[in-house]
Amino acid sequence: AVNHVHSATGVGVRGDTKSINTTYKNGTYYMEDRTKYMYSQKGSTINTYTFNNGTSSQYYMTDADNTWNASTQRAAVDAHYYAGKVYDYYYNSLGRNSYDGNGHAIISGVRYSSRYNNAFWEGTQMVYGDGDGSTFIALSGAYDVVAHELTHAVTEYTSGLVYSYQSGALNESWSDAMASVMDSNDWLIGEDVYTPGISGDALRSMSNPAAEGQPAHMNQYVNTSSDNGGVHTNSGIPNKAFYNFATSIGSRSIAGKIWYTASRDYMTSSTNFSGARAATLSACAALYGSGSSYYTSLKNAWSAVGVY
Numbered sequence: 001a002v003n004h005v006h007s008a009t010g011v012g013v014r015g016d017t018k019s020i021n022t023t024y025k026n027g028t029y030y031m032e033d034r035t036k037y038m039y040s041q042k043g044s045t046i047n048t049y050t051f052n053n054g055t056s057s058q059y060y061m062t063d064a065d066n067t068w069n070a071s072t073q074r075a076a077v078d079a080h081y082y083a084g085k086v087y088d089y090y091y092n093s094l095g096r097n098s099y100d101g102n103g104h105a106i107i108s109g110v111r112y113s114s115r116y117n118n119a120f121w122e123g124t125q126m127v128y129g130d131g132d133g134s135t136f137i138a139l140s141g142a143y144d145v146v147a148h149e150l151t152h153a154v155t156e157y158t159s160g161l162v163y164s165y166q167s168g169a170l171n172e173s174w175s176d177a178m179a180s181v182m183d184s185n186d187w188l189i190g191e192d193v194y195t196p197g198i199s200g201d202a203l204r205s206m207s208n209p210a211a212e213g214q215p216a217h218m219n220q221y222v223n224t225s226s227d228n229g230g231v232h233t234n235s236g237i238p239n240k241a242f243y244n245f246a247t248s249i250g251s252r253s254i255a256g257k258i259w260y261t262a263s264r265d266y267m268t269s270s271t272n273f274s275g276a277r278a279a280t281l282s283a284c285a286a287l288y289g290s291g292s293s294y295y296t297s298l299k300n301a302w303s304a305v306g307v308y
């Protein structure tokens with residue numbers, strides 16, 4: 001096959017079978033995807049590793065027969081698969097080649113620490129815990145979580161929103177918004193890996209932030225220093241604005257394109273909620289005109305959450 005590229009069968013976190021892209025070299029298969037445009041452009045790939053429940057070293061994911069169905073491989077199968085889907089969305093729908101716009105390699109590490117109930121963008125790669133099996137199952141098992149984490153990298157290369165207070169809540173919200181565009185069959189975040197014993201709940205709800213303890217209006221903004229100034233709390237306000245807009249125009253993809261363009265062309269590291277409203281309006285005008293119905297819907301979406 002070209003560059004020893006193979007498509008393989010893998011089993012994900014929730015026991016679901018899917019096709020992943022792997023590479024054969026030195027007599028074994030690696031969880032390395034060379035099928036993307038980034039490879040033909042720069043030779044960089046999507047690569048997925050495991051921490052094997054440690055916290056410092058990560059190890060190659062290899063398989064002798066290219067059938068990735070071991071229980072210890074499930075988190076990696078999903079991290080790899082969903083990273084590929086997020087790459088594809090940014091490239092095919094938004095014209096962005098990886099998170100830096102220049103085909104940068106995309107690295108994920110799974111099975112971080114022990115019973116670790118979280119995931120994060122570490123600054124150069126994604127890192128996922130296995131969860132404790134009660135609060136979370138392996139967090140790479142959720143498309144929206146992977147899209148959320150990789151969008152933090154996009155934000156670093158576009159607006160550069162500082163991760164605290166209002167700019168930090170926007171940083172958070174842009175990750176949730178792009179995740180909801182890609183994982184588009186609900187308005188929930190993290191539901192596929194959160195509390196396996198409880199159905200219907202989620203980490204966050206964009207349609208009803210209050211359902212998961214977030215404010216949905218500026219007059220409910222939480223002034224706190226914890227969590228970098230409440231970035232995972234106050235993101236409910238711009239999240240609700242995105243939900244209002246996407247539902248009023250009847251398109252998550254158009255709303256996502258405006259949100260992405262706002263972050264790339266009109267937002268900076270210190271943009272606050274009012275600045276985000278202005279940036280999304282500028283992006284909307286640039287893409288569809290200030291006389292478009294989208295422009296009016298967008299103003300209404302922000303005013304409904306008390307942001308002007």
Ligand SMILES: O=C(O)[C@H](CCc1ccccc1)CC1(C(=O)N[C@@H](Cc2c[nH]c3ccccc23)C(=O)O)CCCC1
Nearest residue numbers: 117118119120121139145148149152172190203227232
């Ligand atoms: O990317 C992010 O914003 C979150 C990164 C959190 C983090 C930051 C720095 C070091 C370690 C961890 C991770 C996610 C998140 O929203 N975490 C929230 C909620 C949460 C998950 N696990 C938790 C355990 C305890 C408390 C809160 C949480 C948080 O960290 O607040 C995003 C999607 C799912 C997990």
Ligand SMILES: [Zn+2]
Nearest residue numbers: 148152172175
């Ligand atoms: Zn985040």
